[in-house]
Each structure stands twice: as C-alpha cells, then as structure tokens.
Amino acid sequence: MSPLPAFLERAKAKTLTAMELAHAVQLVGATAGPAGVKRLYDGWIEHNEDDQLLYAVLFNYAVFLTDLGDLNGAKTLLDRAIALKPDFMPPYINLGRLYERLGATDIAVKYWTAVTQNLAAVNAMAVTQKVTALNQTARVLENRHQDEPAEAMLRQSVELDRDQNEALQHYLALRQRQCKWPVIEPWEKQTRQLLTAALSPLSAAVHTDDPMLQLAIAWRYNKLEVPVSAPHLVNGHWAAREDSGKQRLRIGYLSSDLRGHAVGYLTAEIFDLHDKEKVEIFAYYCGIEMEDDLQRRVKSQVDHWVPINGMDDATAARRIADDGIQILVDLNGYTKDGRTKLVALRPAPVIVNWLGFPGSMASPYHHYLIADPWIIPPESEIYYTEKVRRLPCYQPTDRRRIVSDKRPTRAEAGLPEDAMVYCCFNGAHKISRFTMERWLTILSRVPGSVLWLLSSTEATEKRLKDFAGAFGVDPERLIFAPKMANPDHLARYPLADLFLDTAPYGAHTTASDALWMGVPLLTMSGRSFASRVCGSLVRAAGLPDLDCASPAEFVDRAVAMGRDRSIAHSYRGRLTASRDSSVLFDTPLLVRKLEELYREMWEDFRAGRLPVPDLANLETYLEVGSAIDHEAIEVQAIKDYKGWWREKLAAYHALRPIPHDRRLWKKKR
Secondary structure, eight states, X not given: OOSHHHHHXXXXXXXXXXXXXXXXXXXXXXXXXXXXXXXXXXXXXXXXXTOTTHHHHHHHXXXXXXXXXXXXXXHHHHHHHHHHOTTOOHHHHHHHHHHHHXXXXXXXXXXXXXXXXXXXXXXXXXXXXXXXXXXXXXXXXXXXXXXXXXXXXXXXXXXXXXXXXXXXXXXXXXXXXXXXXXSOOOBTTBOHHHHHHTXXXXXXXXXXXXXXXXXXXXXXXHHXXXXXXXXXXXXXXXXXXXXXXSSOEEEEEEESOSSSSHHXXXXXXXXXXXXXXXXXXXXEEOSOSOOOHHHHHHXXXXXXXXXXXXXXXXXXHHHHHHTTOSEEEESOSSSTTOOHHHHTXXXXXXXXXXXXXXXXXXXXXXXXXXXXXXXXXXXXXXGOSSEEEEOSSSSOOOTTOOOOSOOOOTTTTTOOXXXXXXXXXXXXXXXXXXXXXXXXXHHHHXXXXXXXXXXXXXXXXXXXXXXXXXXXXXXXXXXXXXXXXXXXXXXXXXXXXXXXXXXXXXXXXXXXXXHHTTOOEEEEOOSSHHHHHHHHHHHHTTOGGGEESSHHHHHHHHHHHHXXXXXXXXXXXXXXXXXXXXXXXXXXXXXXXXXXXXXXHHHHHHTTOOOOOOOTXXXXXXXXXXXXOTTTSOGGGOSOHXXXXXXXXXXXXXXXXXXXXXXXXXXXX
C-alpha cells in the first residue's frame, strides 16, 4: 500500500515539513513510482506556498524532473527557486547544466559565472561566506546523488579553508561512493597524512583493513567532533541505582534507524523476543519524523517508545537518566543521525556499542562493545577501547521479514538465462580497486559469467564499466540492478548463483539477506571488525568453508564454482536445509544471550568493575598509520600485520620515543 494519500493529506494540512518531504519522496517513489512522486511534489507546493524552504523543495523537484528528462519543467522550477532566493546557488548550477544539455553553452557559462562572481571580493568575510555556500551546495547535491558536482564544490571549499574536517570527510566519502581510485589523492596543502587522518570512521573501515589505524581515526573523530559540555554531564544516575536486585533491568536502545533501515530490519524481532519479566525496554528514537510498518511494529513491542529527535542533547540525556536507564545501547555509533554528543553526557551508568557502527568508538564513555568470537578473537582486543563481550553470532536477523510473492525471472531482471551469475548488492562505496580487480579476474576465467551489482549513479556505473574494459573484460558483463523496495529486492536474490563479497568492508545486512534467501556467499575475513562480520555470518549459517584465507583462494574458489555451478547449488541446498536450525537465524538464542550479557554488565557496575576505556598513545598510532599509502598495498594481504606495524613504530620511536602501552608497542622489548 502506497503512503502517498497520507502524505498528501499532511501536505494539505501543512504538517509535512520540507525536511520530511525529502524522505516521503523516497518512500512514495518506491511504491507509487515517478507519477506518485510528481503528485506529492505538486500537492505539497500547492498548499505550502508560504513555506520558508519552498525554494529548496522547488530545487529538489527540478532535480527529479531533470532525471526524468523533463528539462522544460525543471527549468521553470529552477527559475522560480531563484526568484524566491537569488542567493541560493544550486539552481544556477543546475540551470547551467540544463542549458548545456540543450546545447546553449554560452547561457550555461553565464549561470556558472554568476555563482563564482557572487562573492568575488577577496576578504575574510567573503571567503567564509563562499565556503559556507559551497558546503551547502555540496550538501544538497550529495543528498540528490549528484556526486561529481558535490565533490567539486567540496574540493573548492577545502582549497579555500583546509581546516574543515567535515567537508574533508564528505569529500573523501564521495570519492569512495563514486569508485574514484585512488580515493586519497594529495594536492597542494593537503598531504596524504592529512587526508587519511580526516577520513570518517566509517570511510576508514572501507579504506583499509588496518584496525589499529581505524582505532586511531575513531579516536581523532571523537576528540574533534564530540566536545563535552561539563555542566550537562549526568553524574549521579540515582534513578538507575534504585535497584533492589529483583526488579526488571531497564535497557535503553538509542537509534535513528528503528524504521525501514538496515538496522531496523536487523533488530525488529529482538524487541518482541525480550523477556519482559526480566527486562524493561525503552526505545529512544532520534531519526527523521516518519512512521512506516516496521516502526509501528517496533512501537508495539517495546515497553516505552520515546521520540527524542525534538530534544537537545542535554534535555534528552536528562530524560534518559530520569527514566532510570541502567544500560544504554548505542545502535548508531558514528553513523548518520547518531547522537554521540548525547551519549557523551553519560545519560546511563553503563553504555554499550552494538550493531550500528562496526568498530571501536574510541571514546571515554562507551564501556562495552558486543561482538562474537570470530569478529573479535582475544588477540584482537588490542584494537578496541571498549571491553569486548560476545554473542554466539553478533548480528541478529528478523525471521519475519517480508519477501514479495512475485519472483522475477532472469530475463525480467536482465540476466542471461544459462550463465554463471555472480552478484554483490553492497553499496558502491565498499568497492575498492583490489576488490574490483579480483572480481574481473574471476570473470575473465569463467567464460560467459556476469557480475550483478546494485545500481549507482550513471557516472559511477560508467566508471566501473570503463575499468572493466581496461582490464580486458567486456563492460556489458557488469549488470546493474535498480534499487527497489526491500520485499521485491529479497525476492530477486535467488536469481544469482553466488554472492561475491567486498573487502575490507564486507557484507553485513546484505549477507544476512543473501543467506536467508538461500544464496551462498564467498567472503574473505581480514583483521578489522567490518572485514570479519561476513565471515562470522557464514560460520553461523553452517558454511565456514565459504570464508577464504587469502585473496588468491577467494579468486580460485569463485572460479571453481563458476566453472561448475553445481558446487554453488550444493551450498544453496545446505543453506535451505539448515536455515531453521542454524545459529545465524536463531534469534531467540541471541536475545537470551544478549540479556545474559546485560545482566553481567550491570553486575560489573554494581561491583565497581565497570571497564575504563584505554585511549593511550592513539595520537602516535594516527601519525604513523596515516602516512602509509593504503591504496598501494592491500593491508589485508600482509601476513605479519603486527610485525609490519612494529617496524614502523620502531622507526618512529628512534626519533620520538613512544611510551609503553598495551597494544603493539612495548617500551621494554
């Protein structure tokens, strides 16, 4: 059922904000298609002529019409947006692109020149305003997946002001999303070391399988981005301490993603399976204001649903503390719309990092990290500042997920009927040069095979096809699957013979989806958290032999299964036979073990054993690790990783002595 009618009613009543409209457009597009999106935009504009953000809505609508090929309609909207807000630059940029497509390049240049000359005077105020305008323009373009112009805007912004951490993070993330290799490309005043250190923690997990560098980058990010306002710290936790030892443990889940989102899909069944006689569940929702079927389901399963997206950090922290939350589970971490600044106020006596961010928070206030024996073996705990606690399998699964009844044929999906179909539905930002070269090597050794990827922007798809052509593989053997609603997306999975994982950031939710639908998945565990999740999942599914020990083994195994498709099909049979009994899909077991961990954490707190995060020497590890060209060498393939690091630390130590710590460097050797 399409949400269009409900959104139109809200638009008419002026209760659908311009910010909410952007998400509504995505939902309507997935259910009612382009015609539905046009109705929604037209209805909103008709009833919200006095909205202060009308100009931005007109711009977004124009981008949508441009994608549909309605250039005249887009031009009308852009002209109207400029009339409303002449100092808003994105319409000028897009009008230039429209006129360029129409062959009127002189007019296009006129619009672009207006942007660059709008703040032509060279003074401190003009530079600040121009940097702000460039960043705002880039943000709008990035949200509309106009990645190349957004990247260009951010590059210009950073050239004007090099000390912009957020702008650099987005610039580098955009290059990853576009598969622009190398991602780290130094230029004047921006060295490799500065750019690498500026990666966001999520981008760092994509960039390299170097858990020590990832830890140091997370530490830097936390230090720069999450300042603490001491007057608002919660110190007493008196409501949480009112514990007779017999009452239910009060657990708070903090998330922006308890809706139709990867984290929402993973956690949906957990809330229903919690033993409500032992735990009292609070869900603190900090995401966009909307409600879909999955969110309604979560609301019905928790004891308390508390929306905090309208609260500032101090108010939300006080609310959590007053609710007596004993254990706060941060399901966001360093991901979009996360509330790490809120977590920094210590709203609960015990704080846990789980599921949203695949790695260490490297913060002073996350006490525990939940993983499993494969993702973080004991010898790898040195790469995490939190105390590691383990489930049988780290990642939960919703066994009540909806799969469309309509199962497409290969022909309907644009796939060859009798060929070996490899697939990977991970986002394009996870595709590294090393991964792409492995995939193309596999295709070159398996005649007629194809690689089925999730669609991206037209420019990124062309870039990947051009890379294939230069590698000697027919670009037409890369087939892109359009994005669609999750039930329909799941239904098409079985058309593939074998899922090929990315490295170092592998499949997480996508791996669970593939295995649930009976598609075997070949992966290659590294050393970092994000690189080992998929290995954990195939083990929990009863197929440990699908986790390869080296890049060469990954390629050879994929080729063997491509040349003899019956091998892959035998794995499919094993998955289907064991789905209801495997650890991967035993969500009740996971919830029972999760509650045991919570009880142990609370007992640690009551006994005065709450772990203290170790943040020593991370600045040194950042300085050493960020100087390495991680795109010239695949760290995952280095056999003696710790020895490799110690050599670099020894060279650094000779010039600048490093204090003793518990990780890789020991002062007394």
